[in-house]
Amino acid sequence: MGLFLIITLLIVVSAFYSYVNARFFKLPGTIGIITIAIIVSVVTIAIDKLDPAIASYLTVLAKNINFSGAVLNIMLGFLLFAGSFNSNTKRLKRELRPVFVLSTLSVILSTGVFGVLFYYGTMLFNIHMSFVYCLLFGALISPTDPVAVGAIIKTSKLPANLATIISGESLFNDGVGLVLFITILEAINSGVANVNFAQTAILFAREVFGGIGLGLILGFVAFRLMKSITDFQTIVLVSLSVVMSVSVIATYLHLSIPLAVVSAGLFMGNRTINIDEKERSHEALEKFWQLIDEMLNTILFVMIGLQMVNLPYITNYWLTGGIAILLILIARWLSILLPLTFLRRTLNVNYKNINILTWAGVRGGISIALALSLPTSPYRHIILCGSYFIVIFSIVVQGLTLNKLINSSLKDKEAN
Incomplete structure (x- = not known):
């Protein structure tokens, strides 16, 4: 299947799902689209068991999409730039401390806590998985997804400070999570016993601070160029070139x-x-990038649903998927509670907000893309299926019930 045909079919399917949701389901955009995509994928898998010939026509699109490459190498840069460009930086500066802690320390804590819990939790059900792969699973699933978070926050009733903390955290913690993921994966490939911790620390620092430095330099250059002209077409091209240049150079x-x-x-x-x-x-320019954000959001979540067609073995991992959902919620809760306990004077976050921050920690396409990028191993299917269960649960269930949790918390505050 040619590239142009793949893109055409993907946009047609995205438009169709969006129309069906807007016309009939009337759910919040992201939740509605991925719900429809999941339903279609489940029906396709069922048809495949009854008549593989019919299902082959339905699965051709999903099987021709390199989801991991498309998300990590193409879509991620545009989505993150759109989200950060339209962020309220004044509010972000006010909440900088909790955002920094949640996007760094909490991600590291969540990775470790989830890795330990998943290792021992699966052993109770006679599912044996290497501990280092449990940590790898924790690294790719711990960061919240800025795309999913941003889409759900738009329709939530979150207080302004919490919305800023959650969206700001999701913008930055992907970088930390990706570095952790790469570091652990390199340790697996080279052998855990051969890991050089000094070299690993240098690699971590280069990835993090080098990435920030590169972004600031290219952002400054682009800003000066756009500031000196009024031709909007050129301004848009300069902003697009920044995203692409950053991705290539990084x-x-x-x-x-x-x-x-x-x-x-x-x-x-x-x-x-x-x-x-x-x-x-x-x-x-803000409106242009907001439109890019919303369009790519739709396409991304259609792709997430379509990829289920490629995972017929997902039906074999309901137990590990359920365990993974429970444990990531526990790890998320503890990764917020522990920093808040020791840094309460520094962080402007109330203990009563921990449950909201936990439930609003939505995972999305980046986690699935990282899981799909894993090399072949005895544990790849477990991690991939567990990631799907967590992502679908977080977007659909947590996304639909977040406002109920917020309303309940607000009523408790008023009662007290």
């Missing part, structure tokens, strides 16, 4: 693409390019 220099793109987006979005009061290029 890949070549082995720096963190998510952190580089987010840094560039925050720098450029926080400074107006309007030359005078009558000029509205910056506002138009």
Whole structure:
């Protein structure tokens, strides 16, 4: 199947799902689209068992999409830039401390806690999995997804400070999670006994700080270029070139693409390019990237649903999937509670908000893309299926019930 045909079919399917949701389901965009995509995929898998010839026509699109490559190498940069460019940086600065802790320390804690719990939890059911692979699973599933989080927050009733903390955390923790994932995967490939911790620390620092530095430099250059002109077409092209250049250079220099793109987006979005009061290029650019964000969101979640067709063995992992859902919620809760307990004076977060922060920690396409990128191993199917269960549960169940949890918390506060 040719590339143009794949893109055409993907956009047609995305438009159809969006229409069905808007016309009949009327669920929040992201939740409705992935729900429809999952239903179609489940029906396709059922048809495949009855008549493989019919199902082959339905699965051809899913099997021709390189989901991992498309998300990590193409879509991720645009989605992160769009989210960071349109972020409210004034609010983000006010909540910088909790955002920093949740996007760094909490991700590391969640990775370790989930790895330990999953290792011993699966052993209770005679499912034996290497501990280092449990940590690898924790690294790819611990970061919250900025795409899924942003889409769900738009329709939530979160207080402004919590919404800023959750969205800010999701923008930055992908970079930390990706670095952890790469580090653990390299340790597996080279042998855990041969890991050089000093070299690993240098690699971690280079990925993180190098990515941030690259993003700030290219963001500054692009901002100065856009500030000096009023031609909107050129301004859009410059902003697009930043995302692509950051991705290419960061890949070549082995720096963190998510952190580089987010840094560039925050720098450029926080400074107006309007030359005078009558000029509205910056506002138009914000609307352009908001449109890109929403369109790519739709396509991404359609792709997530379609990929289930490629995982017929997912029906064999209901137990491990259920365990993974429970344990990631526990790991998320503890990774917020522990920093808050020891850094309560530093963090402007109330203990009563822990449950909301836990439930709003939605996972998405990035976790699945990382799971799909794993090399062949005895544990790949367990990690991949567990990731699917967690992502689907977090988007559909947590997304649909988040407002109920928020309303319940607000009523408790009023009662007290």
